Amino acid sequence: xxxxxKIGLDEYADVDSALHRWEPRSKLVGLMTLIFAFSxxxxxxxxxxxxxxxxxxxxxxxxxxxxxxxxxxxxGFFLLIVALLLPFLSGxxxxxxxxxxxxxxxxxxxxxxxVVKFVSILTTGLVLFGTAPxxxxxxxxxxxxxPSILADMTLFSYRYLYEVGDDLQVMQTAMGLCGxxxxxxxxxxxxxxxxxxxxxxxRSYEQSERVYKAMMLRGYGRAPRLRHEFQARLRDVIALGxxxxxxxxxxxxxxxxxxxxx
Amino acid sequence: MHIPDGVLPVAVSAAGYATTGxxxxxxLRKISQKENPQENIPKASLLTAAxxxxxxxxxxxxxxxxxxxxxxxxxxxxxxxxxxxILIGLFFQAVMLQHGGLTTLGVNATxxxxxxxxxxxxxxxxxxxxxxxxxxTGVFGFLAGAGGLGIxxxxxxxxxxxxxxxxxxxxxxxxxxxxxxxxxxxxxVLEGIFTTLVVLFLRRVxxxxxxxxxxxxxxxx
Amino acid sequence: MESQMQRxxxxxxxxxxxxxxxxDVLRDVRLEIMPGERIGLIGPNGAGKTTxxxxxxxxxxxxxxEITLFGEPMKHRDFRPxxxxxxxNSDDQLFCPSVRDDVAFGPQNLGFPKxxxxxxxxxxxxxxxxxxxADRAPHHLSGGEKRMVSIAGVLAMRPRLVIYDEPNANxxxxxxxxxxxxxxxxxxxxxxxxxxxxxxxxxxxxxxxMDEGRIVTDGNPRRLMSDVALMEAHGLEKPxxxxxxxxxxxxxxxxx
Numbered sequence: 001x002x003x004x005x006k007i008g009l010d011e012y013a014d015v016d017s018a019l020h021r022w023e024p025r026s027k028l029v030g031l032m033t034l035i036f037a038f039s040x041x042x043x044x045x046x047x048x049x050x051x052x053x054x055x056x057x058x059x060x061x062x063x064x065x066x067x068x069x070x071x072x073x074x075x076g077f078f079l080l081i082v083a084l085l086l087p088f089l090s091g092x093x094x095x096x097x098x099x100x101x102x103x104x105x106x107x108x109x110x111x112x113x114x115v116v117k118f119v120s121i122l123t124t125g126l127v128l129f130g131t132a133p134x135x136x137x138x139x140x141x142x143x144x145x146x147p148s149i150l151a152d153m154t155l156f157s158y159r160y161l162y163e164v165g166d167d168l169q170v171m172q173t174a175m176g177l178c179g180x181x182x183x184x185x186x187x188x189x190x191x192x193x194x195x196x197x198x199x200x201x202x203r204s205y206e207q208s209e210r211v212y213k214a215m216m217l218r219g220y221g222r223a224p225r226l227r228h229e230f231q232a233r234l235r236d237v238i239a240l241g242x243x244x245x246x247x248x249x250x251x252x253x254x255x256x257x258x259x260x261x262x
Numbered sequence: 263m264h265i266p267d268g269v270l271p272v273a274v275s276a277a278g279y280a281t282t283g284x285x286x287x288x289x290l291r292k293i294s295q296k297e298n299p300q301e302n303i304p305k306a307s308l309l310t311a312a313x314x315x316x317x318x319x320x321x322x323x324x325x326x327x328x329x330x331x332x333x334x335x336x337x338x339x340x341x342x343x344x345x346x347x348i349l350i351g352l353f354f355q356a357v358m359l360q361h362g363g364l365t366t367l368g369v370n371a372t373x374x375x376x377x378x379x380x381x382x383x384x385x386x387x388x389x390x391x392x393x394x395x396x397x398x399t400g401v402f403g404f405l406a407g408a409g410g411l412g413i414x415x416x417x418x419x420x421x422x423x424x425x426x427x428x429x430x431x432x433x434x435x436x437x438x439x440x441x442x443x444x445x446x447x448x449x450x451v452l453e454g455i456f457t458t459l460v461v462l463f464l465r466r467v468x469x470x471x472x473x474x475x476x477x478x479x480x481x482x483x
Numbered sequence: 484m485e486s487q488m489q490r491x492x493x494x495x496x497x498x499x500x501x502x503x504x505x506x507d508v509l510r511d512v513r514l515e516i517m518p519g520e521r522i523g524l525i526g527p528n529g530a531g532k533t534t535x536x537x538x539x540x541x542x543x544x545x546x547x548x549e550i551t552l553f554g555e556p557m558k559h560r561d562f563r564p565x566x567x568x569x570x571x572n573s574d575d576q577l578f579c580p581s582v583r584d585d586v587a588f589g590p591q592n593l594g595f596p597k598x599x600x601x602x603x604x605x606x607x608x609x610x611x612x613x614x615x616x617a618d619r620a621p622h623h624l625s626g627g628e629k630r631m632v633s634i635a636g637v638l639a640m641r642p643r644l645v646i647y648d649e650p651n652a653n654x655x656x657x658x659x660x661x662x663x664x665x666x667x668x669x670x671x672x673x674x675x676x677x678x679x680x681x682x683x684x685x686x687x688x689x690x691x692x693m694d695e696g697r698i699v700t701d702g703n704p705r706r707l708m709s710d711v712a713l714m715e716a717h718g719l720e721k722p723x724x725x726x727x728x729x730x731x732x733x734x735x736x737x738x739x
Contacts, residue, residue, distance in 0.1 A: 039272045121268055156304060194463060197456075200312045200316050205468060211304045
């Protein structure tokens with residue numbers, strides 16, 4: 001946490017681009033639908049189109065490529081496993097042999113589909129959540145019908161995420177200064193780490209009691225919270241319509257390709 | 263242990279969202295039925311943040327170290343708030359850290375959240391049939407922690423073997439589920455022990471967190 | 484001497500409170516504050532100051548005693564926007580992810596329409612001098628900035644009596660000076676608990692000394708705080724500026 005860990009996506013939230021200017025609710029509905037449409041695709045022939053659409057979106061968002069590349073690295077581990085298993089286990093058409101292992105065509109192609117889908121969805125997600133402050137996105141979700149308990153919990157958790165993260169860092173530093181080294185496995189280490197986690201919980205709990213008092217003093221729960229301030233302009237709706245058409249296109253083509261036995 | 267985007271068919275993602283929607287609706291209903299649900303929202307929110315952060319703690323497991331999932335502990339401490347908390351935590355992870363997925367948010371939430379709710383019920387059993395004691399709290403803490411992770415692992419294994427196109431036959435699929443599940447057995451034990459230690463720490467330092475943390479029905483005021 | 488009869492802003496009688504694990508935190512407290520007064524509350528840690536504040540605000544339920552706020556009785560869990568409290572730790576009070584949202588929180592809960600809420604938030608932010616921070620996240624603010632934002636959040640509800648619990652905690656010198664000037668310019672009735680005795684001297688026109696749950700004495704700040712025996716008996720010290728100087732160290736003519 002602190003300087004090392006960057007949580008939140010607000011680094012490029014104040015860049016100016018068409019995506020940044022798109023009204024948050026329409027953007028949320030449009031891009032999430034597109035993401036699900038991508039998820040529906042299985043046919044290889046649609047993969048280039050998927051990548052093309054994704055590339056257009058990301059370019060339009062004017063966020064730097066480095067940002068995307070850094071974010072792509074994170075979930076690598078799981079995909080690595082899948083990448084190592086699928087080509088060797090899935091399918092019957094053997095394409096090549098590497099020692100005792102047989103590289104199978106179906107497996108490789110299945111892997112290709114997964115990887116392209118994954119990259120497209122992650123990129124689109126980055127465009128969706130990175131082109132507005134995270135707080136705005138949560139408010140848009142609330143405006144779209146997220147239950148108020150969930151919305152409040154999300155907002156307050158988000159607010160205190162950094163504080164708790166800083167608390168953890170401070171405590172870990174203090175522990176380190178007392179000679180604690182977390183590399184050695186064993187009962188004592190586990191016990192210390194458990195105390196660390198426990199302390200984090202207790203401090204958060206105690207702070208929450210004080211926060212609740214502060215909330216009560218400012219009237220929390222008395223009046224229903226205000227309706228949102230979002231307003232969709234014509235161009236936002238048109239953009240939404242456009243994206244929905246693209247998403248529908250992918251789904252329709254996929255279905256017809258499946259129907260053709262492709 | 264989060265399932266990323268691109269791997270599961272849409273039908274499964276949609277089903278995941280459906281089950282998560284139902285479980286969230288159920289949890290929220292139970293929450294609003296309690297007296298003064300507002301009082302617990304700050305508690306649940308801050309504890310959600312705390313759990314999110316706590317899961318970054320590296321526990322050394324040679325030759326490497328792991329992050330704990332802690333869904334069992336979460337269930338034990340937060341009760342009905344644990345499902346929304348896990349949903350929110352996963353949402354943060356998916357959006358901020360690209361850990362997990364957006365289409366698979368529903369699936370992941372049910373996979374980790376349902377066991378958390380179960381862990382809550384299991385942990386509540388520590389008060390049944392006898393006086394509350396350190397040993398009982400510890401034992402049920404272990405069960406909640408190990409069980410919470412165990413059920414999540416089970417769901418995870420079943421989902422992966424069923425839906426990743428490996429063209430294995432039924433017997434091989436069953437075998438791979440078993441292998442995956444057993445491979446996680448040491449982690450289950452680790453989570454169980456860790457949960458026990460944390461729960462005993464809380465019992466000593468701040469027992470209200472366990473008894474009426476955020477959602478226990480036995481609270482009196 | 485005021486000839487017109489003014490209603491007290493706050494009137495407390497026989498107030499007592501115990502925590503489950505700490506008895507007699509407040510013992511039979513009796514206090515009256517007139518509108519426009521600026522009261523400094525001093526005393527050692529554990530004297531019961533914060534507990535007193537929380538009881539006055541209706542957050543804690545007293546075991547005995549009555550509280551009357553601007554003529555109306557104050558019960559546990561009553562919501563009275565005429566009284567506001569600035570907490571010792573700003574993070575406990577800045578719970579929204581953006582400054583503007585946080586300051587708007589109070590007016591929103593008062594049920595005002597959108598425009599009124601926005602107007603009050605902007606007004607409060609301007610008064611406290613932090614309008615430029617309106618779209619920032621509280622996490623990224625400095626201690627002094629957080630303090631002024633939390634004050635803005637309280638002022639947005641237009642209270643008539645404002646309680647400050649250790650407003651100086653964690654402030655650097657510049658922020659402290661800014662706070663003192665702000666308090667000196669405030670028009671509300673103030674009740675300020677602080678270990679910073681110099682601040683109390685600069686801002687308050689009446690001082691109350693509290694110890695072990697009781698009000699020990701009540702009076703003119705300079706006179707009360709000059710009484711060395713009294714101060715030291717209650718874990719305090721005579722403030723530097725009241726100590727006669729045997730060696731001139733404030734510079735040439737005029738000094739301090």
